[in-house]
Amino acid sequence: MLPVERVNRIKGLIEKRKNIKISELSHILNVSEMTIHRDLKPLVDEGFILKTFGGITLAKSDLNSQNENLCVVCNRMIHSKLAYRLILPNNNIEMTCCGHCGLIRERQLGNKVIQSICQDFLRQTTLSAKLAWFVFDSSIDLGCCQPQVLTFERKEHAEKFIKGFDGVTVSFDHALDLIYKKMNETNSCHNHHT
Ligand SMILES: [Zn+2]
Ligand SMILES: [Zn+2]
Numbered sequence: 758m759l760p761v762e763r764v765n766r767i768k769g770l771i772e773k774r775k776n777i778k779i780s781e782l783s784h785i786l787n788v789s790e791m792t793i794h795r796d797l798k799p800l801v802d803e804g805f806i807l808k809t810f811g812g813i814t815l816a817k818s819d820l821n822s823q824n825e826n827l828c829v830v831c832n833r834m835i836h837s838k839l840a841y842r843l844i845l846p847n848n849n850i851e852m853t854c855c856g857h858c859g860l861i862r863e864r865q866l867g868n869k870v871i872q873s874i875c876q877d878f879l880r881q882t883t884l885s886a887k888l889a890w891f892v893f894d895s896s897i898d899l900g901c902c903q904p905q906v907l908t909f910e911r912k913e914h915a916e917k918f919i920k921g922f923d924g925v926t927v928s929f930d931h932a933l934d935l936i937y938k939k940m941n942e943t944n945s946c947h948n949h950h951t
Pocket of ligand 1: 829832
C-alpha cells in the first residue's frame with residue numbers, strides 16, 4: 758500500500774472511530790508503529806488529529822458530524838441544535854446533549870473547564886456559555902433533559918422567549934446554582950450530588 762493510501766485509510770478510520778491507538782493502526786495496516794507515526798505527522802500538522810497517550814483522536818469537532826456522539830452526562834444522543842461543549846486541558850473536548858447536562862458537567866468539573874461553548878437557541882450561533890443567558894422552566898418541550906435548560910446569547914431574546922413560552926432567565930452563575938437546586942427538588946434520593 759502506498760503511503761498516501763495508508764494516510765487515507767487512517768483518515769477514514771479516525772473519522773469513523775474518533776480515536777484509535779497507534780498499535781492498533783500498526784496492526785490494521787500491517788506496518789511498524791514508526792511508519793504510522795510518520796504517516797500521522799502531516800495529519801497532526803494540519804490539525805486534523807491530536808496525539809493522545811499511545812493514540813490519536815479526531816481534532817475537528819464539527820457539531821453536525823457528531824450526531825452519533827453520546828452525552829457524557831446522560832448518554833443521550835447529542836443533537837447539534839442543543840449541544841454544549843466543554844473545553845478541557847490537553848485538547849480534550851466533552852460534549853453534552855443540552856444546557857441541562859452542560860451545567861451539571863460544569864458543576865462536576867469546576868475550574869478544570871477552560872471554556873464552554875453553547876448555542877443560541879434562536880439563531881443557532883455558538884457562544885461562550887459564561888456569557889449566555891439560561892432559560893429554565895419554559896413550557897416548550899424539546900424532549901431532552903428535565904428540568905430543561907435553553908441558552909441564548911442576548912438577554913432580550915431570552916426575555917422575549919419567556920413571554921411566549923414561560924420560564925425564567927438567569928446568568929451562568931445563577932444557572933449553576935439553579936440546576937443544582939432543581940435536581941435536588943426532583944430527586945428524592947441524593948445520588949446526583951457531585
Ligand atoms: Zn445529557
Ligand atoms: Zn439533554
